[in-house]
Amino acid sequence: MPTQKAMKLQQERPKRLPRYTSYPTALEFSDIEPTLYQEWLCTLPDDEPISLYFHIPFCEKLCWFCGCFTKISNSEEPILRYLNVLSKEVALIAKLAGRKKVSHIHFGGGSPTILGAQSFDELMSVVRDNFDILPDAEIAIEIDPRTCSEEKIRTYAKNGVNRASLGIQDFNLEVQKAINRIQPDILIADNVRWLREAGITNINFDLIYGMPRQTLDTIEETIYKTGEFKPSRIALFGYAHVPWMKKHQKMMDKHHLPDQGERQAMFDLASRRLLELGYHAIGLDHFALSGDSLLIAREESRMKRNFQGYSADPATTMIGFGASAIGSLPSGYIQNSPDLKIYTESLENDKIPASRGLMVDATDLMYRDVISTVMSYFSVDPWAIAERHGINHDFSREKADLDRLVGVGYLSCEGTTYHLTKEGKPYLRAIATLFDQYFPQKSNIIDRCVHESEG
Ligand SMILES: C[S@@+](CC[C@H](N)C(=O)[O-])C[C@H]1O[C@@H](n2cnc3c(N)ncnc32)[C@H](O)[C@@H]1O
Ligand code: SF4
CATH class of the missing domain: 1.10.10.920 (Arc Repressor Mutant, subunit A)
Structure with missing residues (x-):
């Protein structure tokens, strides 16, 4: 019989539908032996390019809406230790899989921009030492404008980064206060300018609707300002409120949370305005200007769903590096331990940190x-x-x-x-x-x- 606490939790959680960034979804993952992952890696086809995903689970300040796997760190020491084991993981996996060609790299988090320019440079050297990055590879990074700098962006460009995704969320100051994420317009303008000056012109803005304090007026303001920057791609996410998993989201409880009808009206208004600005709608929540690679992939029926949402990446293997990172291989999904201590200790003992996954047929x-x-x-x-x-x-x-x-x-x-x-x-x-x-x-x-x- 369910306990009172379990029943209360049940009532607290609305039924949620999967977003299908994977199939089967991560809900089906169970404990898996790292030796199985080793077998999968050893049998990857030699001639097919693969993708790499790097998870950097650190941020300087907690946004109260955040649903990502991250940890707040204001000291460099844990980040440097993490980078050290991340490099070990790259070498360990490459030893098993062999020196593969790489067509796509994605740095996500958390905030990859928390890494100093030199640390990013060193991480990319490790990747190049172990894999062959193809000359036309897409190398993408998620940018928190508050922890980025001109020097970091120059280092990204020097290392072949050619796509940047900026966490904007909302331009309205009252919304920014309510979500504990203040980022003045000038900061966004600086980041966009540095990126374009460095030759990184494929720019994505992440926006969210359905957060506290958002209204149709604030959405209008955010889309208007977004239009002024002309990012080539926009992800317009619906706010996922999961306070039973992310307790810090309760910090926003004092504010009114838009209901389903208000959320739909916000999405409809934002979509309408983006279409008026010349964007094309893609799938569930993306928009792009003509010429964007995702739009072209959609037109050529090459677009697919993966952990980054929608993707034009044709690789059938994506290896995930870092705590909690999920990889997708022809034989199945594999997830590294989300526990930083377990992840770190495994690699310090030369062991693969894989903990959960699912074999597919x-x-x-x-x-x-x-x-x-x-x-x-x-x-x-x-x-x-x-x-x-x-x-x-x-x-x-x-x-x-x-x-x-x-x-x-x-x-x-x-x-x-x-x-x-x-x-x-x-x-x-x-x-x-x-x-x-x-x-x-x-x-x-x-x-x-x-x-x-x-x-
Ligand atoms: C890893 S963050 C992007 C990089 C960086 N940490 C930042 O916030 O600028 C990934 C994106 O997930 C989205 N996100 C995070 N929490 C969310 C939530 N609860 N609901 C919907 N989208 C969310 C945000 O749009 C965010 O930009
Ligand atoms: S939204 Fe981005 S910056 Fe904010 S806490 Fe989450 S991962 Fe960190």
Whole structure:
């Protein structure tokens, strides 16, 4: 029988739908032996380029909305120790996988900008010592404008960084106070100028809607100011309020949190304004100007869903480095220990810090393709995808629900292809759950669309 505490927690947590940045989702991961990861690494195809993800789990100051895996550090010592073991991890993994070609590198966090210029330089040297970075590789970094500098940006450019994502969130001062993240416009202007002067012209802005103190007016202000900087890409995230996992989000409890209707109105207004400014909408929450590589990938049907949201990266292997980092290999997903102490001690003892993961089979890969297609293109022909995967599958359960959704006008059907209609778009994630073999298909699909949280 559930305890009172468990019942209270249950009530506190709204039902949430997956964002499908992976399939199967991380909820399905379980403990895994590092030796299994070793086997997967040893059997990677030699000639296929791979991607690398580096997680830097440190920030100088805590933003109260933050849902990322990070730790506040105002001293250099833990960061330098972390970099030391991160370098060890690169060498250890490269020894097992062999010297692979790399087509894509992403530095995320936390705040990679917390690393000093020299530390970043050293980390990139370690990467080059162990892998062959292709001349046209995309090297992307997430930037907290408050901890970045002209010197750091010059070092990024010198090391081949060619894409930068700035954490903007909101330009309005009252919102910034409410979320404990003050960043004056001039700071953003400096960062954008330094990036462009250094030749890093692929610039993304991260914006969030649905946070405390946000109104349609503040959203209007944020989009107007964003338009003045003309970033080539924008991610417009819905604020994920998960105080049972991220206790610091309770610091914002005193403010009114926009409800689902207000959130939708904020998203609609922001999208409308971005389209007026010449941006093209991509998938669930991205916007880009003509010429952006993600937009081109979408037009050429190469775009897919991965841990960075949407991606144009064709690699089928992504190796995750750092505490909590998740990698995706042809054989399955693997996650490093999120416990900094365990992660550090493993590497100091020359052991792989992998702790959780999931082996995938051919059916998982087929359903991953179906879900990634729905999430990216709002339309899918599951039978064509199954055929491409060499699997004979009738999708009889899914078809009954898809036809029900056609009946209520959330989908339209053309041959064996289902398209989301304008009315169905707000329910994209609920509709994607239809193809999730691990999602409990207990509720009726129409109820799931209407009642389960998209937030
Ligand atoms: C790792 S941070 C980006 C780099 C840097 N730490 C910064 O904040 O500028 C990744 C992004 O996740 C988004 N994010 C963080 N917490 C979120 C939440 N609770 N809901 C929605 N988006 C969130 C923010 O837009 C943030 O820019
Ligand atoms: S939003 Fe970025 S800067 Fe703020 S705490 Fe989270 S990871 Fe750190």
